[in-house]
Amino acid sequence: MKKVLTGLQEAAGLVEDGALVTFGGATFSRVPMEFVRELVRQGKKDLNLIDREPAMDFDLLIGAGCVAKVRAGMVAFEVFGMAPNFRKKSESGELVTKEGACQPIIAGFRAAAMGLPSLPVKGMLGSDLLTISDVIGSQKQIQDPFTGETMIAVRAIEPDVAIIHAQKADEFGNVRIEGPFYEDVIKAKAAKKVVVTVEELISNTEIRKMPEATTIPHFIVDAVVETPKGAYPCSCFNYYDVDYDHIKQYLKAAAKDQFKNYLDKFVYGRESV
């Protein structure tokens, strides 16, 4: 085992401009927000983001000018409404939005995790989403060789970097996720590089007491960063809940054309608001 404990700046350095990136969690739950803020601080460009149901992580990076392309099943702030920067930049043409559906995106991650070039899925047939998939070469109609059933083969999705926020890990990258996993384990297996930010570092001795709790083992992890409150304002199960007021504040700033002030205050840490 190799020690992979590092700092946030060094870990964010693993994400190159133009990289295909996915984040752990879903909407406002266990999303690596501090890492996302670090990507903004480092001025990343032309990122290609992919996930099934992202929210503030994608929107923040889009608003900060770090993103060229988005592929997702849905990008929204749930009952709070549309993702403001995503909507604005999709409509202005600054952002290329290639909508998928949740299942083909998950299946693409699963294919990559299994080392397969593609994986067939049911459904999808008859949806205009297939015309988009056709253009980006991500889904094709196939016949099952045994039954003749028509299905959609989804091309494997191998992110350059997957960033997961978890509750605990040791310095070698043995990771414990508590509560719902979402597709985090699959994403970690699918990606070329894996960064895990954690609420708490625990010892290797502690890890060895309960190996069944280690859902991501060290040999697929490239960096571990101790990042308390690393999902804030999203939640981290067993540690803290979503700060819904902060999310409303974000939306208010975006709606009032004060997004730059939001970035100054909450990303760059400059008091200007």
Add this chain to the structure above:
Amino acid sequence: MNDKIDTPDMMIYAMASEIENFDTVLHGVSSPLPILAMSVARKTHAPDMAYISGSEGVDPELDRIYPSSFDARLNRNAVAYFGLHEAFDLAQRGELKIMFLGAAQVDRYGNTNLSVIGDVNRPKVQLPGGAASAFLMPITPKVVIWVTRQSSRVFVEEVDFVTGQGYNHRTDEHKKNEIVIISNLGVMNFKNPDRLMQIQYYHPGHSVDEIKENTGFDILVAPDVSESPVPGPDIIKLINQIDPEGVRRSEFR
């Protein structure tokens, strides 16, 4: 007398009524109404349903809802976690009975649009995206679509973009599966040989004519159309208990 019932509560009751005992049911993202409908069904006529939360908890003892439908507190006292990819496996096996989905536009064939208005490469309006719609719509035995504001701009002649597949975009095998549309005005289904949208129920205080006026195509009327069954005070109390802060009303503002 009946028009004292709030529209969200009327819709939640109608949505709950679509669930039968022993059904396996999943809700997705941004789904306060489905969560409340599943909770009502489980506490009343469907105690043995399998409840799969979008936040991954199975049969949680839900005490209240939150603005996020993936809030991990929704998993309180769950018996297990079942990930979305596992729920999708179940759907491919034909064992996920009911899913609740949204729509920004819907047409007479039951096609839904949650993707774009205008050109997909340069959208006039970028919508949030269909999430699981295109995957689950054709293969799930029953899909319940909820629409909080029925108007001729939402119930359109033809959707701008087919995100979820209606009956004219399905194979014969998938035509057997049901679509039910529950709006603020009534309940629509496709239980006729041509699989075209028909009015089945109008909510108290509304009418067949009002639904027709707020539909952008010539909508059919079921021969046995009637007023929607009304939730009793115990159901309203239950809904208020689980949603004391009125998260369910957020989609109606």
